[in-house]
Amino acid sequence: MVSAPPAPKFVVENLSVQYPDGTESLRNVSLQIPPNAVTVLFGPAGGGKSTLLRTFNRLNDLVEGTRYLGKVLLDGENILSPKVDLVALRRRVGMVFAQPVPLPMTVRENMTYGLELAGESRRSKLVRSMEEGLRAAALWDEVKDRLDEPAGALSGGQQQRLCLARVLAMQPEVILMDEPTSGLDPISTAKVEDSLQTIKKKYTVVIVPHSVQQAGRLADWAGFFLQGELVEWGEGKNLFIAPKVKRTEDYVTGRFG
Amino acid sequence: MTKRRKLLEFVIQGLIRLCGYSAIVFVALIFLFLLQEGLPALSEVPLSSLLGARWYPIQNLFGLLPLLLGSIVVTLGAAVIAIPFGVATAVFIAEVAPRWMREILKPFVEILAGLPSVVLGFLGILVLVPLIRTGFNLPTGLTALTGSILLAAMSLPTIVSVAEDSLDAVPKSYRDGALALGATKWQTIWRVTLPAAKSGVLTAIMLGLGRAIGETMAVMMVTGNAAQMRWDALFYPIRTMTATIAAEMGEVARGTTYYHVLFLIGMILFLISFLVNILASSMLFRAKKRAERMLS
Ligand SMILES: Nc1ncnc2c1ncn2[C@@H]1O[C@H](COP(=O)(O)OP(=O)(O)OP(=O)(O)O)[C@@H](O)[C@H]1O
C-alpha cells in the first residue's frame, strides 16, 4: 500500500473507471492524496490522468453510462456513492481546465458567479472574494481596471488565470488542474506555477502537468500512469531522481512517450 | 489563351453583377408600382376615414385600424406562444433529452417544418376551431387566437430546429466549466448555454416568426375575417391586412378608390416588414458582436 502523511484528503481504493463504449480508462488504481501539497499525475496520452481527475469531482458523470468500481473517499466519505450531492461536492473540489473556459459574462461576473450559485449575496463579501481570488492567481494588477469587460477579451494566459482565480474565490478544499498551462506562454506558465506555491499552503492541489519537466518542478507527490494503470507512486523528489520501476525511469528520462 | 480566360472572367463577373443589380431594380420597381397604385388613395379618401374603425368599402368607409389591429393581434399572439414554447423545446432536445429521444425528435421537427400551410389551415378548421369554441365557450371558434395558435404552430418547427442547432454548437467545455463551479444543470442552461447561443436563438426566432408574419392562407381560413375593433379582439373574429388583400383584390375594378386603398394596405405591409427586418438585423448584429466578444 502507498504511504502518505497523516489524514489524506483523498483515498482511492481499487478504482476502475469504464466509459460506456467499453474503454477501461483506469484499472484498479489505489493511492492517497495528501492535503496541502501539490500532487502530480503524469504519463503518456490516454493513461487515464484526466479520467482520475474528473472522477474527483464526478465530472465523468456527464458521459452517460460511465461506470465506477471501487471507492474514492474525500475526508473519509465515499464520493462515488449515488447519494452524494454533486453540486456540494463540486463546490468543495474546484477544477481548472486545459482550455481556459471563461463563461460568457464579464470578468467580474465570472469571478462572482460561483459564489452567487452557492447562495452568497452580500456585495462586500463578493467583492472581497473576487479581489482575493484575483490576487492569489497573480492577475489582480492586470485586470483591476477591466473588471466589467467581457472575459473573452482577456488574453489566453489571463483567461486561464481568471479560471484559476474563479475557483480560488470559491474557497474550495481541493483544486484540480488538467494541463492548466498547456496553452500558455512560458511567462504566464511561470506565473501560474508560482501562484501554486502560495496556493498549496491553503489548498490540496492535484495537477496533470503538460510536460515531464513541469511535473518535476511542481511535484510534492507524484503518480505515473500508463494505459490506465498506476505504475509508480511516491514523493516527487524520489520518483523523478530515482524511480524504482523501469518503465517510469524510461519515461522520465525521455526514452519513450 | 490568357486572353480567352480574361474574356471569360469578364463575362462571368458581368453576369454576376447583372444578377445582383437586377434584384435591387426589381425591388425598387415593385415599390414604385405600389406607390403609384396606392398613393392616390390618400387624396381620394379623407384621412379621418382611413383612421376610422369601420371597414365597409361598399359604403365608402375605409377604416384601416381594425385591419391593422387584426394583423398585430394575430402576430403578437403567435410570437407570445411560439417564442417561449419554441426555445424551451429546443433546450429540451439539445440539453435534457437522452440521446435516443433526440435522434427521433430532431428529424421529426424538421419534417413538420415542411408542412404546407393550407394543410395546417385545414387541420385548424377541423380540430382547433371547434376546440376553441367549446373550450372558451365562444359563439364561434374562428378567432384571432385560433389564427395565433396556427401561426405559432407554423413557426415552431423552424424556431426549434435552428435554435437547437445553435445550442448544440456551444462548446462542451462551457458546460463543464459551469458545472465544475457548482452550477446545477438548469443554472448552466440559463446562465451559460443560452447566453452563449444567443445570436443563434435570436436568428431562429426571426426566421420562424418571419415565416408566420407573411402567412396569409391559413390565417384567412381560421380567423373569421370580420373587421372589427374591440379590446378583447383575441377571442373574436378579426381580419388581417394580408387576408383583406387576398380576399378582395380579385373583386375590385381597376383604378377605383377601393382598388387604391387595397394597394395602400400593401404599402403599409411593405413598410412594416421593412422596419421589422431592419430592427431584426440590427438586433442580431449587436447580439453577434456581443457574443463574439464574450466567446472569442
Ligand atoms: N468520454 C469518453 N468516452 C470514451 N472513452 C473515453 C472518454 N474520455 C476518455 N476516454 C478514453 O479513456 C482513456 C483515458 O483517457 P484520459 O483522457 O483519462 O487520458 P489522459 O491520461 O488524460 O490523456 P491525455 O494526456 O491525452 O490527456 C483513453 O483511452 C480515452 O480514449
Ligand SMILES: [Mg+2]
Ligand atoms: Mg487528459
